[in-house]
Amino acid sequence: MARKKGLKQYSEKELLDEIAHRHADKHFREGMTMSEMELSVEELKRGTGEPSIALMLSRMKPEKPTGKACPKCGKRIPVKARDRERTVQSLAGPVTFKRNYHHCQECKYGFYPVDRLLGLPEEGELTGELEKRILDFAVNDVYGECAARWRLHYERRFSENLFRSTVARVGQQCTTADQGRLQEELKPRQKAAEVLVVEVDGSMLPIRGEEPWKEAKVGVTYRHDTAGNEPISGTSRYVAVVNGLGEFAPVLEDLLEVENIDDVGKVVWLGDGAVCNWSLADQLCPDAVQILDWHHAVEHAMDCGKVLLGEDSPLLPLWQRRAEELLATGDPEALISEVMDCLELIEPRKRDTRERLQALEDLVRYYRSNARRMKYRLYREDRLPIGSGAVESAHRHVLQTRMKRAGQHWAIKNARRMARLRAAYRTAGPLRFYAAIRRAHWDTLTSAHRQRGRQQHFRYARYGTRDLDRCASN
Numbered sequence: 001m002a003r004k005k006g007l008k009q010y011s012e013k014e015l016l017d018e019i020a021h022r023h024a025d026k027h028f029r030e031g032m033t034m035s036e037m038e039l040s041v042e043e044l045k046r047g048t049g050e051p052s053i054a055l056m057l058s059r060m061k062p063e064k065p066t067g068k069a070c071p072k073c074g075k076r077i078p079v080k081a082r083d084r085e086r087t088v089q090s091l092a093g094p095v096t097f098k099r100n101y102h103h104c105q106e107c108k109y110g111f112y113p114v115d116r117l118l119g120l121p122e123e124g125e126l127t128g129e130l131e132k133r134i135l136d137f138a139v140n141d142v143y144g145e146c147a148a149r150w151r152l153h154y155e156r157r158f159s160e161n162l163f164r165s166t167v168a169r170v171g172q173q174c175t176t177a178d179q180g181r182l183q184e185e186l187k188p189r190q191k192a193a194e195v196l197v198v199e200v201d202g203s204m205l206p207i208r209g210e211e212p213w214k215e216a217k218v219g220v221t222y223r224h225d226t227a228g229n230e231p232i233s234g235t236s237r238y239v240a241v242v243n244g245l246g247e248f249a250p251v252l253e254d255l256l257e258v259e260n261i262d263d264v265g266k267v268v269w270l271g272d273g274a275v276c277n278w279s280l281a282d283q284l285c286p287d288a289v290q291i292l293d294w295h296h297a298v299e300h301a302m303d304c305g306k307v308l309l310g311e312d313s314p315l316l317p318l319w320q321r322r323a324e325e326l327l328a329t330g331d332p333e334a335l336i337s338e339v340m341d342c343l344e345l346i347e348p349r350k351r352d353t354r355e356r357l358q359a360l361e362d363l364v365r366y367y368r369s370n371a372r373r374m375k376y377r378l379y380r381e382d383r384l385p386i387g388s389g390a391v392e393s394a395h396r397h398v399l400q401t402r403m404k405r406a407g408q409h410w411a412i413k414n415a416r417r418m419a420r421l422r423a424a425y426r427t428a429g430p431l432r433f434y435a436a437i438r439r440a441h442w443d444t445l446t447s448a449h450r451q452r453g454r455q456q457h458f459r460y461a462r463y464g465t466r467d468l469d470r471c472a473s474n
Contacts, residue, residue, distance in 0.1 A: 023040070023041075023044050027040045042155075046092065046093070049090075049091070049093065050090075050092045054095060057097050063100055063113070065079045065100060066079070067079070068102055070102070070104040070109065070111070071109070072445070072446060075104065078102070079100045080103045080110075081100070081101040082101075083098040083099075084098065084099060085098050086098075087125070088120060088125055088127050089127065089130055090129070090130060091129055091130055093156075097114070099112045099113070099114035099115060121169075124165070124166065124169055128438070131166060132435075135170055135421075135434055136433075136434070137150060138164070138166055138167045139418070139425050140402065141402075142405065143160040143161075143163040144160050146160070147163060167417065167421065168414065168417060170421065170434070171417025172417060173441035174424055174437050175416065175417060175420050176441070176444065177441045177443075177444045178440065178443070179239075180258055181440045181443050181444060182254075182440035183254060183258040183427070185428075185435075185436035185439050185440045186424055186433070187432075189259075191260070191263075192260035192261075192263035192264045193264050194264075194265040195223065195224040195225075195226055195264075195266045196221060196223060196261070196266075196267050196268070197221065197222050197223075197224050197268045197270060198267060198270070198285065198288065199219070199269075199390050199394075200217065200218070200219045200220075200252070200391065201217075201218055201271075201272060201277075201391040201392065202215045202216065202274075203216055203218070203395045203399065205242060205399065205403055205410060205415055206404065206408055207409065207412055207415060208409045208410065208411050209411075209412070214242055214412065216241070216242045216395075216399055216403075217241050217242075217243075217248040218239070218395055218398060218399065218423070219238070219239045219240075219248070219251075219252045220236060220237065220390050220391050221236070221255060221256070222235050224268065224384070224385060226382070226384070229383040231390070236390070236426075237255055237259070237427050238394055238398055238424075239251050239255050239423050240398055240419040240420065240422060240423040241416070241419060241420070242415045242416045243416065245280065249280060249284070252280070253284050256284060261285060267288035267289065268291060268385065269285055269289065269290050269291070270291050270387070270391075271292065272292075272296045272388065273292055273296055273300075278290060289379075289384065290372070291379060291385075292370045292373040292374050293387055295387055295388075295389075296388075297327055297332075297367075297374060298323060298327065300363055300367075301319070301320070301323035301339075301363065302316070302319070302323070303363075305320070305323070307355060307356055308342055308356055322338070323335060326338065327374065328376055328377060328380075329377055330374065330376045330378055332367040332368070332371050332374045336368070339363060340360070398422050398423055398426050399419060402422055403418055403422070
């Protein structure tokens with residue numbers, strides 16, 4: 001008589017086939033839609049997921065109550081408390097396990113070796129895989145919408161506060177991580193570019209409190225293909241800081257160092273004419289080709305034209321075409337000369353004479369202070385970009401799409417964290433984003449000796465924070 005086959009003698013495929021057959025026999029009915037079949041199978045997966053994870057955890061080797069190396073200093077630290085329980089929410093449901101706690105008195109740092117072995121976040125109630133998904137929702141939509149949309153993809157409900165606290169926790173890691181290390185994790189370092197374009201600009205975000213608006217500085221770099229006279233796809237990096245230039249400058253410098261700025265063939269620094277942008281360029285990239293954004297150059301000419309001719313003058317299109325023709329030669333003095341001829345047309349007794357003279361004076365000052373950055377004919381011959389559209393676009397797709405919606409007003413701390421997260425998200429993309437922040441945070445935490453005193457080492461160091469902010473205000 002043949003012996004009955006035990007369950008362990010069945011292959012994994014045979015067992016899975018048997019589960020599938022039993023599930024189909026139990027739940028199939030005539031007239032089922034494909035959606036009903038899919039949801040039924042999702043229910044099956046949820047039912048097997050939680051016990052499967054619990055079983056895999058139970059098969060880990062028991063943790064020995066011996067000393068473990070402190071992640072910060074490396075010294076062996078004895079167990080301070082045994083079998084502390086932790087429950088985390090996983091993709092399959094809640095999971096509970098026990099582990100030992102160690103505390104390094106010298107570093108003032110407590111740690112759980114098992115948490116690190118399992119790759120769990122140090123804080124919070126989520127596993128890394130679940131936190132990654134929560135964060136992806138939260139950096140792309142308001143928290144209330146995130147909670148509602150989550151229910152479309154997953155059965156379990158999560159509150160708005162969970163999305164908010166996840167952003168706060170990971171945003172803090174993003175902010176405090178070594179920014180050079182973070183940039184390398186977000187997008188791997190490559191050999192130096194032939195042409196690297198740097199663009200910097202500011203825009204305002206709505207803030208709670210006495211100061212209703214706060215400037216966010218955004219920086220973007222990308223590699224430029226002179227043969228095609230276009231950006232090289234996939235090379236853009238972003239940084240965003242809701243604070244003064246004193247905080248923004250070292251973050252931007254860390255980005256430039258990852259781009260091997262000292263070995264780049266040619267650096268092009270595009271700006272809108274603000275004095276602080278050129279000061280930043282002089283310090284971080286003293287050999288860069290500084291270019292005044294073409295559209296700002298034309299816009300200033302048009303602002304002057306509207307004052308001289310009137311907002312609704314039919315001559316304004318002609319004024320613009322002539323301004324563009326003269327600017328395209330790369331000699332702003334030619335345009336200044338023609339503009340100065342307009343002085344003869346100003347009647348001294350008219351009420352708006354002072355306003356017209358001021359408009360002319362402002363335009364002449366703007367062009368002469370930026371004359372060396374307006375050699376547009378040469379730039380075009382060298383197939384270099386002359387428009388700062390990348391950073392103008394970055395304000396929209398990095399910050400405003402998430403942080404400047406109707407009715408939004410940010411607490412300043414939350415705004416700073418979200419700005420950093422959004423810049424990192426746009427640099428790395430959704431697949432690399434979360435893991436890059438985790439790695440950079442852990443590397444910073446465990447490698448204190450490699451932390452750089454940025455305020456002492458970066459090339460902008462001869463300016464203090466107050467000097468930078470004063471420069472920006474001027």
